[in-house]
Amino acid sequence: DGGITQSPKYLFRKEGQNVTLSCEQNLNHDAMYWYRQDPGQGLRLIYYSQIVNDFQKGDIAEGYSVSREKKESFPLTVTSAQKNPTAFYLCASRPRQGYGEEKLFFGSGTQLSVL
Amino acid sequence: RKEVEQDPGPFNVPEGATVAFNCTYSNSASQSFFWYRQDCRKEPKLLMSVYSSGNEDGRFTAQLNRASQYISLLIRDSKLSDSATYLCVVNKGSGTYKYIFGTGTRLKVLA
Numbered sequence: 001d002g003g004i005t006q007s008p009k010y011l012f013r014k015e016g017q018n019v020t021l022s023c024e025q026n027l028n029h030d031a032m033y034w035y036r037q038d039p040g041q042g043l044r045l046i047y048y049s050q051i052v053n054d055f056q057k058g059d060i061a062e063g064y065s066v067s068r069e070k071k072e073s074f075p076l077t078v079t080s081a082q083k084n085p086t087a088f089y090l091c092a093s094r095p096r097q098g099y100g101e102e103k104l105f106f107g108s109g110t111q112l113s114v115l
Numbered sequence: 116r117k118e119v120e121q122d123p124g125p126f127n128v129p130e131g132a133t134v135a136f137n138c139t140y141s142n143s144a145s146q147s148f149f150w151y152r153q154d155c156r157k158e159p160k161l162l163m164s165v166y167s168s169g170n171e172d173g174r175f176t177a178q179l180n181r182a183s184q185y186i187s188l189l190i191r192d193s194k195l196s197d198s199a200t201y202l203c204v205v206n207k208g209s210g211t212y213k214y215i216f217g218t219g220t221r222l223k224v225l226a
Contacts, residue, residue: 050212105161106160
C-alpha cells in the first residue's frame with residue numbers, strides 16, 4: 001500500500017538533546033512538508049521541499065533542520081536550539097504541480113515531549 | 116488579520132441536524148481550497164476539495180465564494196461519527212507549494 005510513514009509515534013527529548021523524526025513516502029511525490037501542531041492551533045509550516053536536494057524554510061524554521069537526499073525521505077531534526085519542542089509533528093507530501101490534484105497526504109504524526 | 120480564519124467552535128449539534136461552517140481567506144490569489152477532517156491526535160484526512168462550481172459528496176457540500184473570499188462546508192443529517200475538528204486549507208497562490216491551515220472548527224454531534 002502506498003503511503004507516508006512517520007516514526008516514532010512518540011518521542012521524548014532531554015534538555016540539550018537533538019532528536020530526529022523520520023518521514024518516508026512511497027507515493028512517488030516530489031514535494032514533502034513538515035508541520036507542527038500545538039493544542040488548539042492550526043498546523044504551522046516548519047520546512048518544505050519541492051525536489052530532492054532542495055528545501056525551503058517555512059514560517060517557524062528556527063531550531064529545526066532537514067535534509068532531502070532521497071525523494072522518499074525527509075527527516076526533521078529538532079535541535080537543542082528549539083526551546084519549546086513539545087508538539088505534534090506531521091509530515092505531508094503531494095505530487096508535482098500538474099501531476100495530480102494539489103492535495104496534501106499526511107503521515108500519522110509524531111508526538112514529541114520534553115523530559 | 117489571519118490568512119485563514121475559522122470559528123473554533125465547538126459546535127454542539129444533535130444527531131440528524133444540519134450544520135454549516137465558514138472559512139475566510141485573505142489572499143485573493145489563492146487557487147486551491149480543501150476541507151480536512153482531523154480526529155484528536157491523529158493526522159488530518161482530506162474530506163473534500165472545494166471547486167468554484169461547488170461540490171457535493173453524500174451528506175457533505177462544499178462551496179467557494181471568491182468575491183467574498185470564503186469557503187463553506189455543509190453537513191446534513193449529522194452522525195455521531197462526524198464529531199471531529201474540520202480544518203480549512205488554502206493554497207497560497209498560483210505556482211506555490213505553500214498551504215495555510217485554519218485553526219479548525221470543532222464539531223460535536225450529540226446523541
